[in-house]
Amino acid sequence: MLKQKPKSFDGFVQALTDMGFEFKDGKQPAFKGKNQKRFIRLRSLGEGYSKEEIQAVISGKNLHKSKGSSAKAPAPKQFQMLIDIQAKMAEGKTVGYEKWAKKFNRKEAARTVILLKEKGVDSYEDLVALTDKLTSRFSELSDSIKAAEKRMVEIGALQTHINNYSKTRKTYEAYRKSGYSKKFFEEHRDELMLHKAAKQAFDQLDGQKVPSRQALHEEFNRLLVEKKQAYGM
Structure with missing residues (x-):
């Protein structure tokens, strides 16, 4: 002192x-x-x-x-990594730090055992089984999230085609009445190409009725909720 x-x-x-x-x-x-x-x-x-x-x-x-002092105490984590004492000593830490680190590691090891027992893990076999279960669950959630994201992209594309089809329908009808005039086509090329792309997208529905905008909107929101819930598990 x-x-x-x-x-x-x-x-x-x-x-x-x-x-x-x-x-x-x-x-x-x-x-x-x-x-x-x-x-x-x-x-x-x-x-x-x-x-x-x-x-x-x-x-x-x-x-x-x-x-040890802090304005806000951090929320305790369920698990903390044990300290590599040898590596820290090689960096020049003191003997006092070594004693503290050993005590810290003992406490964390004991707390980890308690937490594992709360999960019903009493042996190495139980730990392996729990790990396999969690890995399988993660894989299932990952596949579910990917499927939801893929369908959401499809819904977004289909909504765009529906909008484009609606906006260009009159132009296409005028093009058909013109006898499919090349001059008319060149004058309205962009609109007619959007209309053609929309019809091709509808043809890929395999004979199913083109869904309404409302139905697609509801499906998209449902998938969005399911995706958020899956991420939170």
């Missing part, structure tokens, strides 16, 4: 030096204790420990935030 509150960052450095720490200045300021092999960068200690943040605290502009 510091005997007196430092009045500047240099005073902070001097106080730690008096306690036996070695300081290395530069773009990444770092300290090293007597029994440490590597320097520990201030920024590696997390929020609240950069040179600028320490200076702000010393000057009274900010309050110090330790690693």
